[in-house]
Amino acid sequence: MSNSNTYNEPQIIDNDSLKDFTEALADYAHNIESDIAHLKRFPEDQAVIANLFRALHNIKGDAALCRVDLGVAIIHPIETILDRIRSGKLQFTELLGETILLAIDRLELAMNALATGKSVSSLKLGILAEELDGLSQARQVQLEILTHQLIQSITGFRPSSTPVSNNARKHAVSPRSESTATHLAFFRSLAQQYESRSPHFEGRTARLLHLALVTNKLAGEPVDPIQLEAAIYMHDVGMMFLPESIWLKPDRLNEMDKIALHAHPAYGAGLLERMPDWQEAAKMVLQHHETPDGTGYPKGLKQDQICSGAKILAIIDAFEAVMLKHSHRGHSRSILRAISEINACNNQFAQEWIEPFNQVIRHMIEK
Incomplete structure (x- = not known):
């Protein structure tokens, strides 16, 4: 999955399999959301961490079974992160939870776009996969910086807070009669x-x-x-x-x-x-x-x-x-x-x- 064309122009092997994976992903997304909401309050709950890991593992398995390589590429590093949390090598953080949800949502957007014949080139899937891979190998001290960086990359926010149109021509404002x-x-x-x-x-x-x-x-x-x-x-x-x-x-x-x-x-x-x-x-x-x-x-x-x-x-x-x-x-x-x-x-x-x-x-x- 290192070829950038795989992310910008992923190949659909079978439309029925794509539909099956998309429906399964939507079903898993609800439970993933609930588990992450719980972990934001109780980040050391091992049972919920295990549930979340199984959900991600099943999504990756479904992606492989349905021959949706893009799904495997996005989910695999998230599964690695959850496995490291499960084994105590990483600690769950709220920003990490938000990163996982962003990745799941971006994958859903990609599946829906592919199902309707639309381009996925604007979804930044290559950047997402690359930064998730880096995140999966990160130490705890790096986690906050890398999750913030990934979220900024995916949301499209620019660091500058200066309005881009301060010099825009103003209209004649209607009087509020x-x-x-x-x-x-x-x-x-x-x-x-x-x-x-x-x-x-x-x-x-x-x-x-x-x-x-x-x-x-x-x-x-x-x-x-x-x-x-x-x-x-x-x-x-x-x-x-x-x-x-x-x-x-x-x-x-x-x-x-x-x-x-x-x-x-x-x-x-x-x-x-x-x-x-x-x-x-x-x-x-x-x-x-x-x-x-x-x-x-x-x-x-x-x-x-x-x-x-x-x-x-x-x-x-x-x-x-x-x-x-x-x-x-x-x-x-x-x-x-x-x-x-x-x-x-x-x-x-x-x-x-x-x-x-x-x-x-x-x-x-x-x-």
């Missing part, structure tokens, strides 16, 4: 109605609003914050015009479901377009599922065809979705794993907004 405040209150009430449809959505609007406004501010506020606030409230209101069986569906969507789902930005945008002074917010809502590579919806826009507010909204909406995905599987709401997934999607998000967003997340972690 009495009618504006009334409209925003109405938009917020619609967002709260959407939130009430699922216990998993509790607090969602406030989280998205904070991430969007702070990211915009770090970049020099090139987007009108009042229009951005309206877009946050309204971007998913169109979901309520769809059957709940579609947007609360835990399983994969079929093609008909996807067609219906792709209509929701136009509903929210249509409401805003019919009100005075909210045209910019309407454009953000309509475009928030467009992607720089042109594979988004509803119009397949590319790069500069997409407005900046929609680009911000796309990133924070995806971040929240990843956090929700982990909560459905019993995962702790790991900020590090969510941000690593966002940084791995090179073509899905506007790169000029990734670094300001990373800074926001970095500040959250450091608090």
Whole structure:
């Protein structure tokens, strides 16, 4: 597995075997998450360490059986680390636990990408495997430095904390008039109605609003914050015009479901377009599922065809979705794993907004 092409362009021997391994990996991930959460509180619990080792050993065995060499390469050094902890040569640390979870998540991302014919070149799998190999041979005194280094490599955080767009051209900020405040209150009430449809959505609007406004501010506020606030409230209101069986569906969507789902930005945008002074917010809502590579919806826009507010909204909406995905599987709401997934999607998000967003997340972690 030393050839870099093996990580960037792994060969699929058999699609059915890939599916079997992917499903098995998802099943193991839940128990791995639970065991690591336990070990963060009780790091010397040998029974749980043994359970975790067996889970990793079984994943590696399944990968070998299904001829998924990439799975073997990623899991083998983690298995070695767990074996050293089991024998008392290493001690479990919280950061080590987070590193293991990052590796499992990155492997799941790779399997899902391969199953759908997508490239895995942006997932940094070669770096992950190399740094896990180094970690598997590390002494205890090196552990904290190496785990921190690996997490930084995979999440894509840069050491600099200087905003990349401090000199961005500022817009003319809309005045917050009495009618504006009334409209925003109405938009917020619609967002709260959407939130009430699922216990998993509790607090969602406030989280998205904070991430969007702070990211915009770090970049020099090139987007009108009042229009951005309206877009946050309204971007998913169109979901309520769809059957709940579609947007609360835990399983994969079929093609008909996807067609219906792709209509929701136009509903929210249509409401805003019919009100005075909210045209910019309407454009953000309509475009928030467009992607720089042109594979988004509803119009397949590319790069500069997409407005900046929609680009911000796309990133924070995806971040929240990843956090929700982990909560459905019993995962702790790991900020590090969510941000690593966002940084791995090179073509899905506007790169000029990734670094300001990373800074926001970095500040959250450091608090």
